Structures are given as C-alpha cells and as structure tokens.
Amino acid sequence: MKKAVVLGAYGFIGAACVRALQADGYAVCGVGRSLESAKKIFPDLVWIIRDISQTLESDWKELLGDADVVVNASGALQDGTRDNLNAIHVGAVERIVSALSGTHATFVQISAAGVSDDAPTAFFRTKAHGDAVVMASATNWIILRPVLVLGSEAYGGSALLRASAATPCIGGRVFADAPIQTIHVDDLAAAVAHAAGGKLGTHFVADLGETETHTFAELTHRIRSWLGYPKWSAEIEIPEWLLRLVGTGADLLGWLGWRSPLRTNALRSLKSGITGDPSHWQERGGLAVRSLEETLAAIPATAQERTFSRMYLLLPLAIGCLSVFWLLSGLIGILSFENAKSVLTERNVSSGIAAVAVIGGIVADLVLGAAVLVRRWSRKACAGMILVSGAYLLFGSWLAADLWSDPLGPFVKVLPAILLAVFVAFLLEDR
Known part of the structure; x- marks a missing residue:
C-alpha cells in the first residue's frame, strides 16, 4: 500500500x-x-x-x-x-x-x-x-x-x-x-x-x-x-x-x-x-x-448551519462582554474599597479578613477579565469565572443571605454571568 x-x-x-x-x-x-x-x-x-x-x-x-x-x-x-x-x-x-x-x-x-x-x-x-x-x-x-x-x-x-x-x-x-x-x-x-x-x-x-x-x-x-x-x-x-x-x-x-x-x-x-x-x-x-x-x-x-452562523457573530461579543464585566468589577472594587469592606464588616466579619477577601476578589476579577482575552487562556478563564462566581454566591449566602432580596440584585445578577461564561467555554473550538 x-x-x-x-x-x-x-x-x-x-x-x-x-x-x-x-x-x-x-x-x-x-x-x-x-x-x-x-x-x-x-x-x-x-x-x-x-x-x-x-x-x-x-x-x-x-x-x-x-x-x-x-x-x-x-x-x-x-x-x-x-x-x-x-x-x-x-x-x-x-x-x-x-x-x-x-x-x-x-x-x-x-x-x-x-x-x-x-x-x-x-x-x-x-x-x-x-x-x-x-x-x-x-x-x-x-x-x-x-x-x-x-x-x-x-x-x-x-x-x-x-x-x-x-x-x-x-x-x-x-x-x-x-x-x-x-x-x-x-x-x-x-x-x-x-x-x-x-x-x-x-x-x-x-x-x-x-x-x-x-x-x-x-x-x-x-x-x-x-x-x-x-x-x-x-x-x-x-x-x-x-x-x-x-x-x-x-x-x-x-x-x-x-x-x-x-x-x-x-x-x-x-x-x-x-x-x-x-x-x-x-x-x-x-x-x-x-x-x-x-x-x-x-x-x-440545516438548523446547525443557521445556528453556527449566528453564534459566530455572537461569540466575540460574548467574550468582550465577559472581559468588560470582570475588569469593571475589579476596578469598581478598587474605587469603592471601603464600601466593599463594609458589606462584610457590618455583618460581624473582622476588618482584616474583610480586607483580604475584597483584595482577593479584586485580583481575581482583574486577572480573569484580562485572561479571557488571551486565546490559549480563554477557556480556563471561563472555568475560573464559574468557580469564582460559585464561591462568591456560596460564601455570600452564608455571610450575607439578605443580599438575595436586595433590590439591585447583587447575587441574582451573578447567575447570567455564570451562564455567559459557560456559553463561551462551550463555543471556544478552533476546529
């Protein structure tokens, strides 16, 4: 042969x-x-x-x-x-x-x-x-x-x-x-x-x-x-x-x-x-x-062709949206550091632990928001966004369950962000 x-x-x-x-x-x-x-x-x-x-x-x-x-x-x-x-x-x-x-x-x-x-x-x-x-x-x-x-x-x-x-x-x-x-x-x-x-x-x-x-x-x-x-x-x-x-x-x-x-x-x-x-x-x-x-x-x-054609247009927009969301979250955390700390200190969390938690959140937000823009890191960044968001909801519900009923919905708004990260991770295929 x-x-x-x-x-x-x-x-x-x-x-x-x-x-x-x-x-x-x-x-x-x-x-x-x-x-x-x-x-x-x-x-x-x-x-x-x-x-x-x-x-x-x-x-x-x-x-x-x-x-x-x-x-x-x-x-x-x-x-x-x-x-x-x-x-x-x-x-x-x-x-x-x-x-x-x-x-x-x-x-x-x-x-x-x-x-x-x-x-x-x-x-x-x-x-x-x-x-x-x-x-x-x-x-x-x-x-x-x-x-x-x-x-x-x-x-x-x-x-x-x-x-x-x-x-x-x-x-x-x-x-x-x-x-x-x-x-x-x-x-x-x-x-x-x-x-x-x-x-x-x-x-x-x-x-x-x-x-x-x-x-x-x-x-x-x-x-x-x-x-x-x-x-x-x-x-x-x-x-x-x-x-x-x-x-x-x-x-x-x-x-x-x-x-x-x-x-x-x-x-x-x-x-x-x-x-x-x-x-x-x-x-x-x-x-x-x-x-x-x-x-x-x-x-x-087929339906797959039509779905792909529309998704191909949406994927870069979705990646950009995720990046902006996480980068802005980190920047706002820097600008409103004391207010972010007060959310925890008002609920009997020590000032030191609250500061560490807020700083950790800011760093994670900025790193993930930047990493999703780099092709070889983008899927891992999406996985990180899902994990960080899940941890935020878990510990937030434990420490500040009342925020679920907040009119501005700081917890509720995390759910579509998680879904968007899942959406991007699933669509990130080269071939």
Missing part, C-alpha cells in the same frame, strides 16, 4: 485531503502541531506531532523517507504569536523539498490563487516565495492554487462568509464588486489525490476553481438564500476606514492568539478579489470542479 503524508492534516483543507487519499487506497499519516486537535478530527490516524516551522531537514528525511506522496496543506493567514508566515510558507518548504530531493516521492504543494512576489499581502508574497522554492527543487512537484474554498465545515473565511450572510434584518456591503470564484473542498481534495496518483504528470502549476465568477455581493446574497433567510430589509455600505479599523483591531487580537478572518491580510485579499484561471488544469485532463450552485446543493444548510 502506498503511503501519503499530509502536513496540516487536521485543517479544513488538510482533513479533506486525508479522506480523499484514504479513499484512493493510501495509508495516510498526518502532521500537525496539536495532538489534542489532531485526535478530535482523526482519532485513529497515525500522527506526527511537529511544529513544521521548527522541524529540521534531518528530521524530515527520517519522517518522510518512506512516503510516496507528501501533501503540504499547512499555512497561516498572518503573522502572530502562533504563526510566522516566512517560517511556515518558505523556511519549512525549503527544508522539506531538500529532504525529499533524490527520493521517488511526489510533493503536492497547496498554494493559493493570486500569489505573486508583488501581491498586496504578506500571505500571498510568502506563498509565492514558497512556490518558487518548490519549482526550483529536484523533487517531483505539483503546485495547486485553489480559489475560495467552501465546504460543510466552516472555518476562517468560509465561517465569516456564513456569519456576514446571517446578520438579522440589515446587511453590510463590503467590497461589493470584488470578483470571487469558489471550489468545493472535496473537489480540491479529489484534485490532490488525482494529481498525486501520477495521472497528470509532475512539474506543473494549476489554478483550481469554477469557471464562473461572482461579485462578493452576489456570493453573500447566494449564501444567505442557501441558509434559508429572506432578503435583508436594507443594506448599508460599510466605509473602508471602518474596515481598516476592524482589521487593525483583529491584527492586535492576533497577537493574543485569535486567528480572526477579519485581519488585514484577509480584508486586502478580499478587496483584490479571489480568482484564478482553471484552463491549465482542464487542459491537463484534471477532474471537473463544481459550480457554486452545485457546491451549495452538495452541502444543504
């Missing part, structure tokens, strides 16, 4: 490639940097847990020495705490193709339509540099450049597209005339498996996508219809200065670990359009690619 190794195998595109290669009879091994994420997607797959941007050429020679096919489906949209574009798109590719030099393996590089050395974003420029490394190598290489990839799984740009199409009543128009082509993720994966089998030869570059081009406005309307929502009552043109502001905010959040599809690179890419020329793929005898209508027909929208 032939062996295939897929880099980025638990990602949106990588996972589809794993399934397509398995269907073609390959024994597939996945490469990814998170064992937890890997096991969620393919619990029975053989996994190599590595950060590809840090893996040495000597390690790649050992890991890929018996591979017949190597598929590079890894990538990142923008630099951040977790990602370095040059390291992932160029440095890692240099070491991989060097390790494969002189072997019989076919190396399939999944790039992106529109890459060039003078592209407007670092994503496209580094992808172009990585492609150039592949083309100059001594491997049996193939480079496939898909357009906008859609599928039943919503992640990144495809998740944002669903969310923007699901806004209630009023829609926002952004880059309405930007040209867009699409491809079903399964068509992309089938193309990878087809090319990897040697049916089309090697040493070629091909764009992958449907032949028809849509404007972004048309695509958004079609996705809204696919979700089952009626036409918007009105549409508002979103000014570019506001989009730039949103992109800058998303970039800053990227340094806290949030890989938002609203980052500057994504917005610039969308503004430029996402199109390719699939003629070379067709001329080589490549598999047919479905149109947008056929793609959407193949992934019918």
Whole structure:
C-alpha cells in the first residue's frame, strides 16, 4: 500500500485531503502541531506531532523517507504569536523539498490563487516565495492554487462568509464588486489525490476553481438564500476606514492568539478579489470542479448551519462582554474599597479578613477579565469565572443571605454571568 503524508492534516483543507487519499487506497499519516486537535478530527490516524516551522531537514528525511506522496496543506493567514508566515510558507518548504530531493516521492504543494512576489499581502508574497522554492527543487512537484474554498465545515473565511450572510434584518456591503470564484473542498481534495496518483504528470502549476465568477455581493446574497433567510430589509455600505479599523483591531487580537478572518491580510485579499484561471488544469485532463450552485446543493444548510452562523457573530461579543464585566468589577472594587469592606464588616466579619477577601476578589476579577482575552487562556478563564462566581454566591449566602432580596440584585445578577461564561467555554473550538 502506498503511503501519503499530509502536513496540516487536521485543517479544513488538510482533513479533506486525508479522506480523499484514504479513499484512493493510501495509508495516510498526518502532521500537525496539536495532538489534542489532531485526535478530535482523526482519532485513529497515525500522527506526527511537529511544529513544521521548527522541524529540521534531518528530521524530515527520517519522517518522510518512506512516503510516496507528501501533501503540504499547512499555512497561516498572518503573522502572530502562533504563526510566522516566512517560517511556515518558505523556511519549512525549503527544508522539506531538500529532504525529499533524490527520493521517488511526489510533493503536492497547496498554494493559493493570486500569489505573486508583488501581491498586496504578506500571505500571498510568502506563498509565492514558497512556490518558487518548490519549482526550483529536484523533487517531483505539483503546485495547486485553489480559489475560495467552501465546504460543510466552516472555518476562517468560509465561517465569516456564513456569519456576514446571517446578520438579522440589515446587511453590510463590503467590497461589493470584488470578483470571487469558489471550489468545493472535496473537489480540491479529489484534485490532490488525482494529481498525486501520477495521472497528470509532475512539474506543473494549476489554478483550481469554477469557471464562473461572482461579485462578493452576489456570493453573500447566494449564501444567505442557501441558509434559508429572506432578503435583508436594507443594506448599508460599510466605509473602508471602518474596515481598516476592524482589521487593525483583529491584527492586535492576533497577537493574543485569535486567528480572526477579519485581519488585514484577509480584508486586502478580499478587496483584490479571489480568482484564478482553471484552463491549465482542464487542459491537463484534471477532474471537473463544481459550480457554486452545485457546491451549495452538495452541502444543504440545516438548523446547525443557521445556528453556527449566528453564534459566530455572537461569540466575540460574548467574550468582550465577559472581559468588560470582570475588569469593571475589579476596578469598581478598587474605587469603592471601603464600601466593599463594609458589606462584610457590618455583618460581624473582622476588618482584616474583610480586607483580604475584597483584595482577593479584586485580583481575581482583574486577572480573569484580562485572561479571557488571551486565546490559549480563554477557556480556563471561563472555568475560573464559574468557580469564582460559585464561591462568591456560596460564601455570600452564608455571610450575607439578605443580599438575595436586595433590590439591585447583587447575587441574582451573578447567575447570567455564570451562564455567559459557560456559553463561551462551550463555543471556544478552533476546529
């Protein structure tokens, strides 16, 4: 049985490639940097847990020495705490193709339509540099450049597209005339498996996508219809200065670990359009690619799709609300320290113990309010919020049970805060 190794195998595109290669009879091994994420997607797959941007050429020679096919489906949209574009798109590719030099393996590089050395974003420029490394190598290489990839799984740009199409009543128009082509993720994966089998030869570059081009406005309307929502009552043109502001905010959040599809690179890419020329793929005898209508027909929208589309919009608002709530609680505790102490001292708690309790509460509030904004700590912060709130209600009921009947509801208001923390913790999934 032939062996295939897929880099980025638990990602949106990588996972589809794993399934397509398995269907073609390959024994597939996945490469990814998170064992937890890997096991969620393919619990029975053989996994190599590595950060590809840090893996040495000597390690790649050992890991890929018996591979017949190597598929590079890894990538990142923008630099951040977790990602370095040059390291992932160029440095890692240099070491991989060097390790494969002189072997019989076919190396399939999944790039992106529109890459060039003078592209407007670092994503496209580094992808172009990585492609150039592949083309100059001594491997049996193939480079496939898909357009906008859609599928039943919503992640990144495809998740944002669903969310923007699901806004209630009023829609926002952004880059309405930007040209867009699409491809079903399964068509992309089938193309990878087809090319990897040697049916089309090697040493070629091909764009992958449907032949028809849509404007972004048309695509958004079609996705809204696919979700089952009626036409918007009105549409508002979103000014570019506001989009730039949103992109800058998303970039800053990227340094806290949030890989938002609203980052500057994504917005610039969308503004430029996402199109390719699939003629070379067709001329080589490549598999047919479905149109947008056929793609959407193949992934019918369900209640889960509609719920996800709305929840995707609400999650960042919910996280922001939690952060503001806890940070303000801590700041108000600092500003009203004596009043906070008096709640306990008036109920026969010693001044020293009351001061320690108030200070502890202030520190916990500020730490949790800040921690929920950091991606790798956000779920733990939610768990901390639930525990601290529970302790607050427990000890508060013991020491000051009368506050349950207070007209301002200091205890009652904690209950929806707990529920909001539970809601955010359950929705914090990368894949």
